[in-house]
Amino acid sequence: MPTLHETQKAFCQALRNPSDDNPAFDHLSIYQHLVFNNIDGLLTGNFPVIYQLLGDHVWRTLIESFIQSHQAKTPYFSQIAKEFIRFLASNTHQQLPAFLPELADYEYAESEVFIATENESDKNQPVQIDANSFITLKSTARLKKYNYAVQLISEDNHDLNKISEPTYFLLSRDHQQNVRFLQCNALTYSLFELLRINEGSSLAEVSEILFESVHPHLPNLSQNEWLHNAIELSQQVHAMGAIRNIFPKVVS
Amino acid sequence: MQIKPEGAGLGLRRELLDDCVSFSVAPDFFEVAPENWIGIGGQWGDSLKQIVSRTPLVCHGLSLSIGSTDPLDTQLISDIKCFLDEFNAAFYSEHLSYCSHQGHLYDLLPLPFTDEAIKHVSQRIREVQDRLERRIAIENVSYYSVPEQDMTEADFIKAVLAESQCDLLLDVNNVYVNSQNHQYDPLAFIEAMTQESIPYLHVAGHFRKDNGFIIDTHGANVIDPVWSLLTYTYQCIGNKPTLLERDFNIPEASQLMQEVEHIKSLQSQCSRIKNNNKN
The missing domain is CATH 3.90.930.50 (Outer Surface Protein A; domain 3)
Known part of the structure; x- marks a missing residue:
């Protein structure tokens, strides 16, 4: 029987990679949708200009890539936008405009100041x-x-x-x-x-x-x-x- | 001073802040996720302070990832402790699940129902209780997948409660959702929990897919079978403070308050029956 660590590793790996054919877990696609919709809803709200600029298809691919490859450290929901900015800045995203990390920072700046303690x-x-x-x-x-x-x-x-x-x-x-x-x-x-x-x-x-x-x-x-x-x-x-x-x- | 919640509460969402400040929405107590409010100042922070200064607060965590095999986030725990103290929160609860593995996924993922998971999560609950210097509660979550199963969900939960010496936040909607999705008797599940220490309850609406499978969305009104299950819970364990969770498709304040009031009417019905039985 797999250990708890192995089970979580396999589950999360499958969750992060919807394109892989992974029949190991029942109803995995429900979790994939929940995770995607949650992060997508949050980030679409934080970055409306980027969303409009990229269009739905490219945006979705970008969010999938964020879920797949970014190790988000913050437990705070208001900080997920900053994780996304770090993700944009730390990767070379082919075919995406070079100004995207700066635009993301600018788009989030108003929220950042609005909620600052x-x-x-x-x-x-x-x-x-x-x-x-x-x-x-x-x-x-x-x-x-x-x-x-x-x-x-x-x-x-x-x-x-x-x-x-x-x-x-x-x-x-x-x-x-x-x-x-x-x-x-x-x-x-x-x-x-x-x-x-x-x-x-x-x-x-x-x-x-x-x-x-x-x-x-x-x-x-x-x-x-x-x-x-x-x-x-x-x-x-x-x-x-x-x-x-x-x-x-x-x-x- | 902490004020123990009583009666019917409501999950406090940003969308509701103005209605809560103006008393259009006025439940007996509020619940927030600390992870949505720690580090939030400005208008939102001011509104929270104003609301909490006159209404008791309980806290329900989202990101502690209590079941994860990643290290515990001790910074988060100490931030939560400050938050609980600042707002005199009477309870703090988390989900019996995990939400991160080498990075957060921000959703409640299913634990395997195994002895190893019981030991692991119980040890972490004890550590959290030590660090927070208070007893916490864990909530039975909705789960759609069972990664490994050596026992029933009820036995798994009871073993964790026994080993970690923590309370149970019983989510009645989750009992209904799981009983439908995994074909078990929800009444038997409630009965199995009657000996546990249960400080308060959750109730919520959900979404039923075309294929009959239920997703715990907190995005709709509570359905009658869940109200019946709540009544049954009161009959089994007595009246408990009960919180309505509504996170999506949030209706008008008056409609939301109708559901909060419905909780109170079920509670008073239950008290009346109890009193009549005594006489």
């Missing part, structure tokens, strides 16, 4: 933002950089080549818990990235670090103008709910 320090809300503010990005905010113009991809426009300049986004959840997108340039992205990893510098100090590296490329921009710019950008994304104070307010 706040931590305690996210509650440190700045009253106002100026050169002396010690601020960073909230844990619910996300910075994204794509080598394809993923926001332009649709059923009618899927003939994209790699673009010369990457596309940058900041996503955050505003005070009404709605997800907000800001498309930005490389310089602004760098500012947000520095703020994200900021552990204790003032906005003036962060802006100065960045100014030193960008000044050679933008000789006409003065340090003062750039600081003013950094303050305005920070205020703008603070209104989108992206910013928190690094230090909690001291209660005296």
Whole structure:
């Protein structure tokens, strides 16, 4: 008699490979349908643009391949989409557009921010933002950089080549818990990235670090103008709910 | 403080959140799968907190894969423990099945009814109980295939309960589905479980295929034979908190509440009969 391990191995192998002729288990096709429909329903909901773009037949083949070859680690249903993104990114899927992993990441980004959990320090809300503010990005905010113009991809426009300049986004959840997108340039992205990893510098100090590296490329921009710019950008994304104070307010 | 559920409960789905917040859907208790809610903040997380602050919660796991020969996911267990504590959940249950073998498949797969499976799953249930620092319940699942069978389903379940010292979450719809699909007497199955520790029950709708085979979809109203089996269960083991599972084709709030109310009317009928018998 096979061991428990052998039984599970054979059952799951047969389950993952519907095309193999495997008569060993009764009603195996019921399990195959259940597993497929469950994952298909979830991912179709998470990736409607990809589903439309690929069409039903190619999509089904892709889901079958995901079930067959991807070892999903997460026990959490909201994270299956991320498993799918990893699956797309880690494999070369012949005849599928090269931008697919990035498009998948972009499609899921809104959900990712919508459900992201706040931590305690996210509650440190700045009253106002100026050169002396010690601020960073909230844990619910996300910075994204794509080598394809993923926001332009649709059923009618899927003939994209790699673009010369990457596309940058900041996503955050505003005070009404709605997800907000800001498309930005490389310089602004760098500012947000520095703020994200900021552990204790003032906005003036962060802006100065960045100014030193960008000044050679933008000789006409003065340090003062750039600081003013950094303050305005920070205020703008603070209104989108992206910013928190690094230090909690001291209660005296 | 944990509040023990009573009466009739409902599985809490995202689609129902607004109706639950506004009290259009107001059962005696709710059940969630921790795997659908751990790590969920924002509007959904806020709604869950609001709902649970005024209605008792029980938890019914999906991804622990208690019967798998893969290693136990100890991170998941500790996340579940935090979740149970945060929401004061009175019960935690899992399915007597497995859902992963070298990667998750996110569905309930059938265990073979063998001594080896009893020993393996019981040892893992004990480990989970130790880690969670509480007694858990396991649910009898619907199964469509029997990979190996040295004993009946009822004997298999009873042996696991005895060896692991855990409770039974008796799913009355699953008893009906399995009894139809595998041709056994559902009443005898219920009778075989009467000595077990059963803190609460599940009831749900299912889908019957053209060939008569039943799939446990939780996507339809509960059918009369399952209501009758629930009544019979109450007669055998007394009134138990009972939860309606509805995961697909979710109807209007009022229609859903009718089914929840029906559970309560069966419970009160059963109490009346018991009281009359006493007099």
